[in-house]
Amino acid sequence: MISLTDIIKYFHKGSVNEVFALNSINLEISEGDFVSVIGSNGAGKSTLLNCIAGVFFPDSGSIRIGGTDVTGWPEYKRARLISRVFQDPLLGTCPSATIEQNMALARLRGKKRGLGRGVKKSDRDYFREQLQKLGLGLEDRLLDKVGLLSGGQRQALTMLMATMIRPEVLLLDEHIAALDPKTANQILNLTQEIVSSIKVTTLMITHNMKHAISFGNRLIMLHQGRILLDLRGKEKEGLTVKDLLTQFYQAQGEELAMDSLLLS
Numbered sequence: 001m002i003s004l005t006d007i008i009k010y011f012h013k014g015s016v017n018e019v020f021a022l023n024s025i026n027l028e029i030s031e032g033d034f035v036s037v038i039g040s041n042g043a044g045k046s047t048l049l050n051c052i053a054g055v056f057f058p059d060s061g062s063i064r065i066g067g068t069d070v071t072g073w074p075e076y077k078r079a080r081l082i083s084r085v086f087q088d089p090l091l092g093t094c095p096s097a098t099i100e101q102n103m104a105l106a107r108l109r110g111k112k113r114g115l116g117r118g119v120k121k122s123d124r125d126y127f128r129e130q131l132q133k134l135g136l137g138l139e140d141r142l143l144d145k146v147g148l149l150s151g152g153q154r155q156a157l158t159m160l161m162a163t164m165i166r167p168e169v170l171l172l173d174e175h176i177a178a179l180d181p182k183t184a185n186q187i188l189n190l191t192q193e194i195v196s197s198i199k200v201t202t203l204m205i206t207h208n209m210k211h212a213i214s215f216g217n218r219l220i221m222l223h224q225g226r227i228l229l230d231l232r233g234k235e236k237e238g239l240t241v242k243d244l245l246t247q248f249y250q251a252q253g254e255e256l257a258m259d260s261l262l263l264s
């Protein structure tokens with residue numbers, strides 16, 4: 001469960017370059033929810049994920065994960081609870097290490113031990129079994145360097161590694177944006193499978209409205225640092241891109257009307 005209360009985030013506060021990136025975000029996400037996050041460029045999507053991950057602290061407000069207040073926790077400490085996958089398949093894996101070495105490192109997440117003991121046969125069997133599920137033939141390439149894999153293969157491996165030790169929270173920051181449409185769909189289906197099998201609370205940023213509608217059980221639209229739409233259950237089911245755009249313009253109109261009332 002993630003609980004965000006009155007999160008405010010400015011960049012360059014008090015200077016001419018001031019940006020009000022998150023404007024009083026209040027959000028309760030239940031355990032196991034799969035939330036797609038959409039919004040135009042600069043809406044605050046990555047800033048929201050960065051605040052949750054502890055890349056920087058909000059100017060005010062609090063963040064709780066699974067009942068623990070993590071607001072003051074640095075990023076490395078939150079990494080015990082949070083896994084993150086980025087748009088760039090080069091992030092999240094070590095290209096000069098082999099597939100099995102990368103997987104062995106992922107399996108040590110949150111533990112103090114290093115890779116000194118090497119990769120054991122029992123680990124190898126387990127990795128092979130996990131890789132087989134991807135259906136990409138990677139189970140026969142355990143000793144290949146990860147840098148040799150295609151973007152899609154690498155992103156599939158990254159998803160597996162990010163969730164091998166079940167995190168409390170999975171943050172996906174446009175993780176399919178750099179992939180061709182067919183591979184993007186495969187990775188999305190894999191994402192859905194993983195999220196529902198381990199029931200991990202997930203936030204997924206996407207610029208693709210169709211994906212945002214088809215995947216996950218909740219959809220949040222950010223606009224100028226605020227949550228403009230929050231749709232779930234029946235409201236989300238059967239939604240079309242046209243409905244979503246209509247709701248966006250309606251909500252934006254209401255916001256503008258409210259702002260002008262406040263300013264009048």
Ligand SMILES: Nc1ncnc2c1ncn2[C@@H]1O[C@H](COP(=O)(O)OP(=O)(O)OP(=O)(O)O)[C@@H](O)[C@H]1O
Binds near residue numbers: 019040041042045
């Ligand atoms: N580290 C930073 N320093 C200064 N300004 C920042 C920083 N990170 C984000 N911003 C600004 O905060 C606002 C929100 O940016 P953010 O990256 O969260 O938007 P986004 O919704 O993820 O956009 P996009 O879809 O383009 O990635 C933007 O105006 C951006 O320029």
